[in-house]
Amino acid sequence: MSMDLRTLEYFVAAVDDGGFTKAAARLHVSQPSLSEGIRKLERECGSPLFHRVGRGVVVSEAGTVLLTYARRALKDVEEARLSMIALKGFRGGRVTVSAPPALSVEPLARIIGIFCRKYPDVTISMLPTEEGALAAAAVASASCEVGLTDRPVSADLRAHPIGRNEIVAVLPPGSLLSGQGPVSLEQLVDIPFISSAVGSRARNLLDEAKERGIALRTALETPHREAVVPLILEGVGAAFLPWTVSREAERRGAVVLPLLPRVTYDLLIVHRDQPLTAAAEAFVTTALASRAA
Numbered sequence: 001m002s003m004d005l006r007t008l009e010y011f012v013a014a015v016d017d018g019g020f021t022k023a024a025a026r027l028h029v030s031q032p033s034l035s036e037g038i039r040k041l042e043r044e045c046g047s048p049l050f051h052r053v054g055r056g057v058v059v060s061e062a063g064t065v066l067l068t069y070a071r072r073a074l075k076d077v078e079e080a081r082l083s084m085i086a087l088k089g090f091r092g093g094r095v096t097v098s099a100p101p102a103l104s105v106e107p108l109a110r111i112i113g114i115f116c117r118k119y120p121d122v123t124i125s126m127l128p129t130e131e132g133a134l135a136a137a138a139v140a141s142a143s144c145e146v147g148l149t150d151r152p153v154s155a156d157l158r159a160h161p162i163g164r165n166e167i168v169a170v171l172p173p174g175s176l177l178s179g180q181g182p183v184s185l186e187q188l189v190d191i192p193f194i195s196s197a198v199g200s201r202a203r204n205l206l207d208e209a210k211e212r213g214i215a216l217r218t219a220l221e222t223p224h225r226e227a228v229v230p231l232i233l234e235g236v237g238a239a240f241l242p243w244t245v246s247r248e249a250e251r252r253g254a255v256v257l258p259l260l261p262r263v264t265y266d267l268l269i270v271h272r273d274q275p276l277t278a279a280a281e282a283f284v285t286t287a288l289a290s291r292a293a
Contacts (some may be wrong), residue, residue: 003044005077006273008070010037011049015067019056028152028159028268081281093279096144098127098135101225103148106244107163107267107290115286122279131200139270145280147270150201150242159268160284162291166243167201167263172235173253182260185214192219192237194228202240205263229254 013023014034024031042049049063059067099108104126112124125144129135132149139147140157153159169188171177177187195218196202209216219237222228228239229249240259241249250256269287271280 003041005074007037007041008073010034011041011063012067012070012074014038014050014057015059015063028161028266029155033155092121093277094123094125095146095277095279095283096125096127097146097148097283098129098138098144099148100129100131100135100150102165102242102245103132103135103150103267104128105248107287108148111162111283111287111290114290115283118286119279119282122282124283130197136270139272142272145271145276146283149268149270150265153268153270156273157270158273159270160288161266162269162287163267164264165267166265167205167240167259168243168246169238169257169259170229170232170241170246170249171238171255171257172232173255175238175255177257178255180257182258182262184260185209185212185216188238189215189217192217194219194231194237194239195221196225196228196239197223200225201242201263201265205240 009027010023010029013027014020017023017026020031020035020038024034027034038049045062045066047062048060049066050057051060097108097112115122116124127135127138127144129138132151135147136149136151136153136157138144140154148162149159150165169183171191175191177183177191193206193216195206206216206218220231222231228241229245229252231237232239232249232254233252243256246254246256269284271284276284
């Protein structure tokens, strides 16, 4: 019998989440990949590990037996990984990190600060990308070792949640909505909006509002994301921005309002599913530790 850690991770997640769909979403892999991994594990075990009940699954007797050993194996490997990092006690080295602009502000800048204080002799190279999917693609193509993304990633990458972000409405200084709580899209129909690049979460939100019959008016379209905050501050219009970007705008006088319902998403640190350099391994560990800080 030859079991690999990835299929054991799939199995444990499916047990904990009570289904394949939720487990795949939490591990940031496609459901077909997770399902195939569990089928492979069932073939290796020679027994079904789950009983399918409606749209969910219930662990079988064989699965219950395997679960204890699977949890132990995953825990032992994690402890071994951390021990090896401590044992290396490395000095020097280089790690290349890719991230889109919004994530370079937060949380990447904070993670790099923690990392540089702990490993001052390691050089960090930043590979900028326009958006999160391209950061993940840079990791997959070996252009860099580690990436930060806010998009789902392919099954050949390892993804670890390190926080959540939120899309908020950022309005010009002095807006009449200042001081209000969360606002619905319907409350924003009289405000001109600045539209950003196609494919961005902000642009998608504007397009979805239009499809729902909510007539948000576009005053200006720009592919230059760095121009959006200055345009808001000049009173040209409002914009939907990630909360991590909105903080600077708020400090400069803009009005920041959460949306109702809230629009949130995971922030991930990703790397290839293979051994990392000591410096990259330490960077990933630092990012995961910063999540709990």
